[in-house]
Amino acid sequence: MTSPAADPVPADPVPAHPVPAGPLPAGPLPSAPVPVPSSGPPPTASSPSPAAAAPAPGRRRITGAVWAALAIVYVVWGSTYLGIRVVVETVPPFLASGSRFLAAGLLLAALVAWRHGPAALKADRRRLGSAALVGLLLILGGNGLVNLAETTVPSGLAALLVAAVPVWVVLLRTATGERPGPGAYGGVLIGMGGLAVLTLPGLSGEIGIGGVLTVVVAALLWALGTVSSARLPMPANPFTASVYEMLAGGLGGIAVGLLRGEHRGFDPGAVSASSWGALAYLIVFGSLIAFTAYAWLLQSAPVSLAATYAYVNPVVAVLLGALILGEALTWPILLGGAIVVAAVCLIVSTERRG
Template structure:
């Protein structure tokens, strides 16, 4: 969902994917004016992506985690594919086997390993805490880039240290028994897999059209989530009438707003607005997620969450600011 400067992938591994983001246009600064439309689109990305953690938490109140995530992404992917075929013609969906395989791999890493595990974890972890744990993704991406020979710079490494320090503080609710430590560790693993998917997306042959890539990623990732759900036995005793109206509403919101509206806004921003401005979603989303969790679900903002979250956001800010200077 990002280019190099925006490697802080969406705090919601619940939305479009890094590979699905179009590269910024090559126009100069004059081509990237900050208009009212830019601010409106940025507000959508800030609020909608920040709210997806809340949506997930409400969905899993009565719906099985992997089956609901799988259904969500398959529906969103098919809707996106249909929109593409309608606007551009069916030919826009044609890709070679290597590109299709790459999109499937990225989709599995991001949406089964990344998003699927977050959905599972939110059955026991507050939505705000999950968002803050995922916010450390940019630090993992910097470490992956380093492992492959890149040198992001001293500022980025300082941001990594801050992010990891914040992550350590954020695990305290699990260690103290306030939340299940297994859920906390599940989110950490999810962030690692999301980082791996984000990193690999720019290094393997992907479909040329970023929207096409996203459609295939969502369908592949959705099918993967469905298979995991079936393997976990989530279908045993499944009763659709037992799903609350509240969960159905949140599910529809995640499909239409989290996966389609916000993705379109983000893709448009990458082509229209300064990338340094677009990248700010990486540290705004977790703040929005914590605020909504506290206001709507009554989630407690304990001192480890407040302190650890502030340190993580500071680290992400430092990484983003260092990247945009480079």
């Protein structure tokens, strides 16, 4: 679910440091970078501030490698909503989300131990607890609920609803006593209007309103996880923090799936080849490759350039849903989506200037 200073998510929703969720993104998905004081998405624990982690933006060269990494983040995180939609066609939603992040967390742990030694995975109980809590908010709450919602909600609509995470981040920051500024509040008002338009298919009965509201709750939990990650003591290494967030969120998803009885009558042999393929894609590309590409971007490119994924991912998700799954591009989706993306642009640009 991956972000500079305090990015909210992809599809796979993105938190204070990179954890593609796809939704969230998908994560949630992976969302737009909205700086939160003391923060370290994407889409997950505590990462060093962009200023401390890399040279001043003016000295960064935009190389071919930067554009390649940006393309990966654009396309892969934008496609996680499509991947989730394909997975939940034949795999129960919480078991799918839980197994995805449990597998990704174990793979990332192996990579961290291989690159930096097993000691890099050590963290005290307090930081482990914080990482686990953030992981439950981002991955179980954000990504898990997006998986559940996409059993009835089109992937493109889910992506646009999740794109409003920066709106919720501003409101949560205000609730904790911060004052983001008039530009951010203007973005909130515009974003709320966009969300109202996007809920029309649910209110009209065209799409189940329960699924639409589930995505809204998922985005709110992703925003809460993003803000919390900036205020809790987290493991110093953001990759280590992401490992424990993925593991906690993955185990939480499997536990919720079992409590919901998703295992009853579930036959792995009946899972379609497309669902297996989409799940593998989400694990390897959505939760590892794009995650690594985004983390590298934060150190190698201007933050303003890396932040553009927040505007592009929803557009990619909507186009892929229409082209591959034949999802209808209705006027509420097009108009509401445009309003939400405009609100995100206003909030992010205002926060960046501040």
